[in-house]
Amino acid sequence: MNWNKTVRKAFIIFLLIIQVIFLFEIFKENLHSWWTVAAIFILCPLILLTYLTDGLHHEEHEYEHILVALWIPIGALASFYLNRFLSLGPVISGGIVGSIASFIPVLNKRSHYMKQLPAAIYCGAFIGMSSIGVAPNIVFILTASFFTAIMLILSKNLFAGVGGKLGTLAFAGVVITSFLYFLISSYV
Amino acid sequence: MYNQPILIMVSFFSAMITFFVNERLKQGPVRSSAALSLLVGLYFHYFAGSMDTYLVKNIPIVFFGGSFIGMVSSRLLSNYLLIGAAGIIFCLIFLHTSKFFNGYGGALGIAASISVLAVLSIPIVGKHRRVTNGIMQLREILFKISNRK
Numbered sequence: 001m002n003w004n005k006t007v008r009k010a011f012i013i014f015l016l017i018i019q020v021i022f023l024f025e026i027f028k029e030n031l032h033s034w035w036t037v038a039a040i041f042i043l044c045p046l047i048l049l050t051y052l053t054d055g056l057h058h059e060e061h062e063y064e065h066i067l068v069a070l071w072i073p074i075g076a077l078a079s080f081y082l083n084r085f086l087s088l089g090p091v092i093s094g095g096i097v098g099s100i101a102s103f104i105p106v107l108n109k110r111s112h113y114m115k116q117l118p119a120a121i122y123c124g125a126f127i128g129m130s131s132i133g134v135a136p137n138i139v140f141i142l143t144a145s146f147f148t149a150i151m152l153i154l155s156k157n158l159f160a161g162v163g164g165k166l167g168t169l170a171f172a173g174v175v176i177t178s179f180l181y182f183l184i185s186s187y188v
Numbered sequence: 189m190y191n192q193p194i195l196i197m198v199s200f201f202s203a204m205i206t207f208f209v210n211e212r213l214k215q216g217p218v219r220s221s222a223a224l225s226l227l228v229g230l231y232f233h234y235f236a237g238s239m240d241t242y243l244v245k246n247i248p249i250v251f252f253g254g255s256f257i258g259m260v261s262s263r264l265l266s267n268y269l270l271i272g273a274a275g276i277i278f279c280l281i282f283l284h285t286s287k288f289f290n291g292y293g294g295a296l297g298i299a300a301s302i303s304v305l306a307v308l309s310i311p312i313v314g315k316h317r318r319v320t321n322g323i324m325q326l327r328e329i330l331f332k333i334s335n336r337k
Contacts, residue, residue, distance in 0.1 A: 025286035098222025131291025161261025167297005
């Protein structure tokens with residue numbers, strides 16, 4: 001069996017499941033409003049159609065370098081610090097981290113490695129924007145960054161250029177971590 | 189009463205402005221999204237004045253989420269109106285986001301990606317001004333999938 005193809009398919013199905021869970025929660029809470037239910041019934045086939053079309057992913061499967069993914073926890077911790085300890089709020093802290101990260105390639109314009117850093121740091125910044133009820137401490141942020149880093153490594157050529165890809169990966173990382181925390185707290 | 193239409197307008201323009209800065213001014217997706225959101229966030233943090241507290245709290249968040257849509261690559265989506273439409277879908281998802289996922293980092297991102305994926309399936313006017321028929325495309329895709337099997 002082709003290992004790359006399996007990883008690719010598993011990852012696409014995983015992201016689809018995460019998105020379906022997100023929409024399903026909206027559906028469950030808004031059952032009283034026919035308008036929302038109808039909108040979700042229109043959205044779902046449209047999303048499925050996009051998933052089935054070609055062109056969303058590059059043909060060749062590649063893995064992101066681990067040194068790029070290492071910047072996710074740095075972005076996460078920076079935005080977590082600004083958000084929580086300096087009380088700047090999620091938008092300003094995410095904006096500061098992203099803006100500074102976007103100037104990193106200017107340091108060395110020839111470096112291919114530096115060009116990839118802004119996206120990884122910005123992806124990490126989303127994790128740090130979680131509220132205190134979801135992410136109580138730094139250990140949570142680091143665990144979520146670890147899962148997001150794995151997903152970023154696996155998904156280099158998938159959903160390339162789709163707005164919101166980084167946020168989706170961060171969301172998946174946070175969801176996995178809070179699920180783990182939930183399991184640990186209910187069994188320990 | 190006017191709060192929700194205002195947020196929808198914010199999201200509509202945020203997606204288009206970010207795309208403009210990203211593609212036309214060649215600032216790259218991360219800088220265009222982060223810098224614009226930072227400006228809007230700072231403005232509402234320090235100069236909100238006597239505005240409605242609901243709007244002061246939510247406009248920066250909606251703008252931030254809408255700017256993720258503008259990070260889309262022009263290879264996939266280059267029509268400003270479609271990007272604006274994705275912004276409107278994003279805002280509607282945001283206004284109904286379940287309380288279960290309240291405060292999750294990346295929730296804005298997933299709402300943005302859902303709206304971009306939904307809009308990508310509306311092939312009204314393609315990049316080369318080619319009017320394509322959605323139903324024909326759907327038939328073609330289904331035909332391709334059945335052939336694969």
